[in-house]
Amino acid sequence: MQREEKQLEASLDALLNQVADLKNSLGSFIYKLENEYDRLTWFSVIKVPSVLDSFALLSGQLNTLNKVLKHEKTLLFRNQVIIPLVLSPDRDEDLMRQTEGRVPVFSHEVVPDHLRTKPDPEVEEQEKQLTTDAARIGADAAQKQIQSLNKMCSNLLEKINKEERESESGGLRPNKQTFNPADTNALVAAVAFGKGLSNWRPSGKMPSGIKTNIKSASMHPYQR
Amino acid sequence: MQKGVCGGGRAGLALPGLENPELAEGGRDSESRGCTGVSCAYPIGRSVFISVVFHLITVVMEAPPVTMMPVTGGAINMMEYLLQGSVLDHSLESLIHRLRGLCDNMEPETFLDHEMVFLLKGQQASPFVLRARRSMDRAGSPWHLRYLGQPEMGDKNRHALVRNCVDIATSENLTDFLMEMGFRMDHEFVAKGHLFRKGIMKIVVYKIFRILVPGNTDSTEALSLSYLVELSVVAPAGQDMVSDDMRNFAEQLKPLVHLEKIDPKRLM
Numbered sequence: 001m002q003r004e005e006k007q008l009e010a011s012l013d014a015l016l017n018q019v020a021d022l023k024n025s026l027g028s029f030i031y032k033l034e035n036e037y038d039r040l041t042w043f044s045v046i047k048v049p050s051v052l053d054s055f056a057l058l059s060g061q062l063n064t065l066n067k068v069l070k071h072e073k074t075l076l077f078r079n080q081v082i083i084p085l086v087l088s089p090d091r092d093e094d095l096m097r098q099t100e101g102r103v104p105v106f107s108h109e110v111v112p113d114h115l116r117t118k119p120d121p122e123v124e125e126q127e128k129q130l131t132t133d134a135a136r137i138g139a140d141a142a143q144k145q146i147q148s149l150n151k152m153c154s155n156l157l158e159k160i161n162k163e164e165r166e167s168e169s170g171g172l173r174p175n176k177q178t179f180n181p182a183d184t185n186a187l188v189a190a191v192a193f194g195k196g197l198s199n200w201r202p203s204g205k206m207p208s209g210i211k212t213n214i215k216s217a218s219m220h221p222y223q224r
Numbered sequence: 225m226q227k228g229v230c231g232g233g234r235a236g237l238a239l240p241g242l243e244n245p246e247l248a249e250g251g252r253d254s255e256s257r258g259c260t261g262v263s264c265a266y267p268i269g270r271s272v273f274i275s276v277v278f279h280l281i282t283v284v285m286e287a288p289p290v291t292m293m294p295v296t297g298g299a300i301n302m303m304e305y306l307l308q309g310s311v312l313d314h315s316l317e318s319l320i321h322r323l324r325g326l327c328d329n330m331e332p333e334t335f336l337d338h339e340m341v342f343l344l345k346g347q348q349a350s351p352f353v354l355r356a357r358r359s360m361d362r363a364g365s366p367w368h369l370r371y372l373g374q375p376e377m378g379d380k381n382r383h384a385l386v387r388n389c390v391d392i393a394t395s396e397n398l399t400d401f402l403m404e405m406g407f408r409m410d411h412e413f414v415a416k417g418h419l420f421r422k423g424i425m426k427i428v429v430y431k432i433f434r435i436l437v438p439g440n441t442d443s444t445e446a447l448s449l450s451y452l453v454e455l456s457v458v459a460p461a462g463q464d465m466v467s468d469d470m471r472n473f474a475e476q477l478k479p480l481v482h483l484e485k486i487d488p489k490r491l492m
Binding site: 177178179180181183184185186187188189190191192193194195196197198 | 309310311312315318319410411413432435447448449479482486488491492
């Protein structure tokens with residue numbers, strides 16, 4: 001029992017942190033939308049806030065939230081039950097503080113929204129509609145549709161990747177290519193064994209510019 | 225050759241120029257900026273130099289693979305880890321800009337070096353190669369002599385080219401001495417470019433110029449429209465994690481430059 005309580009507390013803490021982060025990012029995104037809507041763009045390369053940036057951030061945080069919930073040490077919250085014990089129309093200062101001023105009263109108006117476990121009736125209706133539609137198609141047809149969707153997605157992804165790769169290697173970018181592999185090989189060969197450097201020497205004879213005492217190694221004076 | 229001079233051939237001769245591993249490691253000594261290749265500014269006397277070169281030739285020409293060589297006489301086997309790439313002339317500025325940001329904060333360093341490659345043809349099929357380098361823009365800096373072994377191929381996981389490397393600084397009569405020893409100059413070139421450092425990594429970006437009239441370094445012509453970019457580390461043998469650091473650094477230079485392990489034998 002005690003271990004479970006500790007586990008519950010720990011998982012609740014983790015969940016609270018994640019949700020708080022998510023709330024903050026959502027809040028800043030809404031602020032951006034309301035106040036900076038004229039400067040906002042969908043996508044930007046430089047460090048200007050863009051809509052896609054915010055979406056990416058939110059998506060990442062939702063992912064982490066999912067991971068936290070799926071974590072093996074996290075208690076199955078589904079098994080926990082919350083029941084309101086006392087409802088009152090009076091202001092509750094404690095509640096105000098804990099919810100940062102958003103929920104002043106724990107009354108019959110607030111409870112259905114905050115302790116909701118099922119979706120809205122309209123939403124529930126739509127979901128039921130969708131499920132019956134899906135069941136009507138039949139398993140085989142559904143499978144075929146899934147496969148064709150996957151194929152189209154992968155085709156599209158391939159096309160995008162190819163385009164990106166080609167533009168990077170110098171075709172379309174204004175930067176052009178910054179290096180030439182043939183040059184690399186030529187330079188490495190030159191430094192490694194003098195390819196292309198000693199073309200002034202006819203058939204390996206001694207160059208005339210250098211004065212030397214020509215002694216071959218086998219005739220070295222120190223040799224015994 | 226008289227083996228006695230080498231103190232018993234392979235048994236090991238103290239190489240005074242390389243005793244101090246710090247100096248030999250990568251030119252942390254700021255005074256050793258004479259030539260880009262210099263990794264040790266430790267000028268040694270002529271007689272000692274002779275014995276160094278003799279030792280080098282006997283040891284290396286008969287040597288088994290580096291991994292089997294005993295570490296004797298206080299000399300540590302240094303390996304050079306290398307990654308190479310190139311950048312076209314018009315993109316040089318962007319590369320320099322990026323390197324200045326990524327590398328250690330120091331005064332931008334340029335160099336103008338003249339390198340001569342000498343061959344000693346012995347009874348074996350492959351000649352012994354030594355590289356002599358001098359600085360053309362820093363008067364008074366020592367000459368630099370370098371030996372580079374065959375690249376150790378085999379480990380596909382190693383991300384850089386690895387080869388045995390011996391570096392020493394010498395006096396100005398290096399070429400005369402090598403000629404007297406029986407070496408012949410095979411080719412030469414002028415290298416002009418920039419030098420950067422990051423920790424023990426050295427990054428050089430330079431243009432290679434062909435020398436049109438042998439011995440005359442004023443009449444040169446550029447070999448190609450690109451600059452060669454080399455990332456290298458000189459470290460004691462066995463430190464393979466160095467190549468991981470090099471690969472991580474090389475990633476940061478993409479897509480401007482693709483630094484990779486290039487086997488020179490493939491280009492012959």
